[in-house]
Amino acid sequence: MALPVPSRKMTTIESAYLLEVVKGLVLTISHVIKNIFDPDHFRTIEYPDMKKPMAVRYRGAHRLLTRPDGKVKCVACMCCPTVCPAKCITIIAGEDPDDPAEKFPVEFDIDMLRCIYCGFCVEACPKDAIRMDTRIYEINAYTRQDMVHNKSYMVNLMEGKKPEAEDVYRANPSTAPAGYTFDEKPIP
């Protein structure tokens, strides 16, 4: 929803313009001087050899979590496709006769071209089955079809890697989001 911004009448000095131009220049020049004396402050990051550290709660590519028995935690409750504002999650539910959870996603696709990385799906999940804590932001592919992340892709996304957020949260639990549980998947 767009918020209306109240407009303010300009004072005479402001509408004279000249002083405002000088103010702008002062700001620019002060940055130039600051950067000359403190080069670390503005150094270009040499991507892709260097990467900028992302914030702990940065919302990257989605991953699906698994239970200790290796099955996905997701029970195909359909909360995330319901809440998703981009309508980019497609789940086909099925019944697992051997599993007390009864229901599981036969297919779980997220169309990353349509995803707006809002994180609502993570918030909505009652099973903590989907997270965006991978900090993966290089989400690209050669075809549109490959931009649709499927179940096995999202399950194996962090194979052998530990989401960095976990370390931060473990070291300082107060930074963890409310209700955060640590990944149960054993990391080799």
Added chain:
Amino acid sequence: MPKVKINDTEIEVPNGTNMIEAARLAGIEIPHYCYHPHLSVAGNCRMCLVDIVGGRGPDIACNMQARDGLAIRTDTPAVKKMRASVQEFLLVNHPLDCPICDQSGECRLQDYYMEHGQYESRLNDAKVSKEKRQDIGELIVLDAERCVQCSRCVRFSDEVTGTGELRLMNRGNHTEIGLFPGERLGHHYQGNLADICPVGALTNKEFRFRRRVWYLRETASVCDGCATGCNIDVCHQEGEVFRYNPRRNDAVNKSWMCDPGRLSYQSVMSLKRLLRAHVDKKEVGVDAAVAEVVRRIRNASSVGVVLGTRATNEANWALLTLVRANLPGARIFWVEGNDSTGLPADKILIDGDKNPNSAGVRLLAAHDGKVGDKTALKDAIPELKLLLVLQDDVVHRLGGMSLPPVIYFGTYLNDTSERAAVTLPVAHTVEQDGSYTNRQGRVQRIRRAVNPAGDALPAYQVLEKVGAALGRAPGTAMPAAAFNTMARAVARLKGMDFKSLGEGGLPLAALPPESSNVQAAV
């Protein structure tokens, strides 16, 4: 008619109304689990407790008959507290399976928790667990943990089907719904158990996990499985039909429907649908097929026409007026019978006549006065050079007699479409607007829920095209216009209007004294 007061609303209600229904009439909802308008009152859930003004204490509204001067309150702090407490009790041992529970989205526990519960859980002990996922019948899965012991299902099997398979067993925390050892549900109304169960204890095996209910849109329509014409809600999403649910109509099906009818939604997506027009088995466009139909009609020296007991009133009217306006020499018939075998008639809902609109055809036959029946058609076949068939599988109904070339306006692939020289695809019941007349002579609306599959069109629109090409169109491009013209012409539809049929339909007018015996049969 007693006058009662609910909160601040005074309302006069029919004798024998209970206070839940009285409140409903006054626009006030009293939450309830065990009460069901079409079952006896059990009074065991206590969710409907209300305060009686000037009374000694709270009482249950479901078992309270309206009487003159009775005043109840549903909004006092005491009532609110009672509701929250009942809710808390019911949830003490509840598994909270919502993420995997099919009832989620239409569950009373969920709804009432949001409206009347909202308490902090005080439960420290382990919940009592019971057996989940029990396969108890053709169509029903029982999850004993989710049951709130309302006994609706027990009363349904005792009072409606009379089979009495379900029972509440054990006591207290361990009360559990179940069947006698080794028994399974044995009736054809199982789907209703899933409907009346206010929670997810009884769910429909066939619908299980297929779609979340909050995605589904509902369109009020009528089941076309038999002549009873149960009122239904067609539940669909994005052009796909997922289930039929019975819709309450006290004059027809109360709140129930049979299982074959419930599952007949599958016929919409059936592989046996007729999707394209064919001329001599070659696929053509609808307009080309219409042109071919017209050519053949013009060339035939004698034309026979069969009205459709599976077609809408509007379609039959279109065919009747089309023939009478354009083909003075043509002879009209209708053929009783079923296209396929179904369950035999019972005393609950199922009718032996598996066509939704036999009564409508009989009515139009009586109106026209010159419509022959099955025997007349059999006798006339040798003289006929072309037979126009509307939706019914006439070849099957006549037992595979040799017929003249057939033009078939049909929904499904069957014996008639197999034999037909020209076929034109007709929309399914859920794909068109129109009306059927059921066995009681009640004219009921069907409504378009999804778009017609393939090239299919409602039959009255196809016939409008044919009529226009023949010279005089029957004026049935729009179903409302078709119905209203028919209602003006047919005595027993007098005073009806497409709009006035509403959700519940209207009964045919009583016979005018001079009417024929044929009409009396309707």
